[in-house]
């Protein structure tokens with residue numbers, strides 16, 4: 470259960486992003502539905518992947534310009550290796566939103582959840598249409 474919102478503050482800086490991303494992937498790795506993408510389909514090198522994800526989310530929220538990857542292409546490849554179904558996306562989003570809500574409350578916390586949902590929608594469409 471999230472704490473009452475008056476005990477949580479908003480996402481305001483890089484340190485908050487790092488905390489969010491670390492706790493999100495702890496939940497992802499332990500998850501029965503999507504954990505295997507990260508532990509078996511891809512043997513993720515976390516020392517490399519986490520800083521990429523800090524930069525990605527920092528750029529989404531604060532427009533820092535520090536991310537220059539191609540997530541759509543990466544997930545199309547991944548989908549060819551191991552199919553990513555709508556239920557996987559739903560669980561990914563559920564874990565993301567519940568991690569945000571457990572740690573933070575405020576305008577940026579709402580924005581980052583919305584951005585995650587809209588990027589996930591585009592990603593699913595791209596995968597579906599093999600664009």
Ligand code: HEM
Pocket residue numbers: 503506507511512513514518521522525537538539540543544547553557558561584585586588589592
């Ligand atoms: C069920 C859904 C998803 C699965 C299973 C999944 C899985 C993965 C995996 C295995 C990687 C590769 C890590 C590596 O290269 O070592 C990755 C990278 C990444 N994912 Fe996802 N992902 C999902 C959804 C999403 C969503 C919805 C977003 C954004 C809102 C996202 C953002 C990223 C980004 C930014 C990268 C890094 C790409 C790069 O190397 O530049 N993922 N994902």
